[in-house]
Amino acid sequence: MSAGAIRRAAVIGTGTIGAGWVSTLLARGVAVAAYDPAPDSAERLTAAVAGHWPTMRLLGAPAEPDLGLLRVLDDPAAAVRDAEFVQENGPEDESLKRELLAELDAAAPAGAIIASSSSGLLPSIVQAGCTHHPERVLVGHPFHPVHLIPLVEVVGGRSTSAACAARALAVYAWLGKRPIHVRHEVAGHVANRLQAALWREAYSLVERGTATVADIDAAIAHGPGLRWSVLGPFVNQHLSGGAGGLSHTLAHLGPPMVRWWADLGRPDLGPELSATLVDGVRAELGDRTDAELAAARDRLVVGLLIAKAAEGVLP
Template sequence: MSAPVRTVAVVGTGVIGASWAAHFLGRGLDVVATDPAAGAEERLRADVAAHWPTISRLGLVPGASPERLTFTTDVAAAAAGADFVQENGPERPEVKHRLFAVLDAAARPDVVLASSSSGLLPSVIAQGCPAHPERVVVGHPFHPPHLIPLVEVVPGERTSEEAVERAMAFYTAAGKRPIRLRHELPGHVANRLQAALWREAYSLVDRGVASVADIDTAISQGPGLRWAVLGPFANQHLSGGAGGIAHVLEHLGPPTEAWWRDLGDPTLTPELVAKLVDGVAAELGGVTTDELAARRDAVLHTLLVAKARTDLP
């Protein structure tokens, strides 16, 4: 029987790690963070302070406080005192292997080692854990983790069912919406879905069909609004009226298959990259990244509050 999670080790405190730390603190957990970079603690505390007003508006659990954050440069010490480990290091197998070897030796055997990796397979990551590879999972969040509920829990070839269940239970208790993958594959689920859309979006720009700004508008002012409420299958079901998704597949299935055959297969040439970069710059018209993120997060906050008042999936 594993102990309840009271302390989370956040390993790596860049953009994702800092957001995770703020989220866990907002859920009333103790967080011990670690990062070898110079000035990492100061940046982390500043990031947590910047995220705290948004987290507070979403609702803090009793006892939640930034004061429950501690920092150490000793990865082993951070893992030794943790009930759950959320790793956020660079997306390079050799780095993961070195890091997980330390985590594997230091953490209690019942502690789940979860990686935020957006694309690496958990079986590859677990190669760095000679003692207990059965407790390694991918726990992939979506940026920013302190706002976006989704976490993809991906077991590897040697991951135990108990470790998967503990990860799912922990993320659920921490206010996330975890999904479990039945098979590991590069990019997991949500990133592969995004990649499919980006592939056609890049192709449309490359072929001169539409501008970067027009494609962003087509999504943000069109299907993206519905996707923020319901997923693609539920939305497709609604579009079929009384017949639901069965009617859609019967009547629009053949045309959709024809569209699939006509989808582009772009290559990120220097010319296409320049078109995309210049197109985004023209679309934003001087709006800074920080300004854009603040506007996005304000709308996300409103949306999340509204969704919490419904029983939509």
């Protein structure tokens, strides 16, 4: 059996993120005990899994989800009682998450990993109330849509043991994810900070009138975004340097890039700019619906993931 293999998991919070985790776990044949405080959580969850499954099937999942593996319980402590791995997906509220994780820590078996899907909270803060086994509490931050995007950021806090971080990385890899180990906790982790840097300058360029919302979307989607979907920023820079690789790129493009950094904007994301951005997206989309866009995005991402898996040379 693989080092990361699990048989029983708990998913706490089954909204958009949690439902993606449930679909991912069911696709690997893992028995899932789920909890969500919403009164219609069981119906919403089964509907979400059914909606995800055509995509899961394209990625190698069985023809139909085995809903016999899924139990929806009305108590979070009961949901984690027999779990080997717990994925918590509560609201991004520091005090609420700290209380919830403390409850899960008190109820879960001593050997179970407890991972929070928090998109930006520091694990040291949210694990602070865990008095039983804080060493097994960490952040396991996925990306939306969770059932489709492979990246998971594993971030340990001050109390997290190296062994538990390694176990979480192995479990996510076994689930078909592409986990990275964030070695020092920082607000927003890694990928959200990189996104935030891009969004900051994108907002600033709109605020300055340099480009429209549609222009900026086109600049990324039809330019560097195509390369970024295959290789990361460092390897792309390396390939841009020709025979000299990254060393050549840094020597020749580094100095002007440093000057650009000094000119990056600090947008005022108040009501006026927010309205401009929202209006710009509406104008860009026209009569396209969100459902149409999401479906097209997911079809293309599935095709890309399949193609990337066939290219053994990619890092």
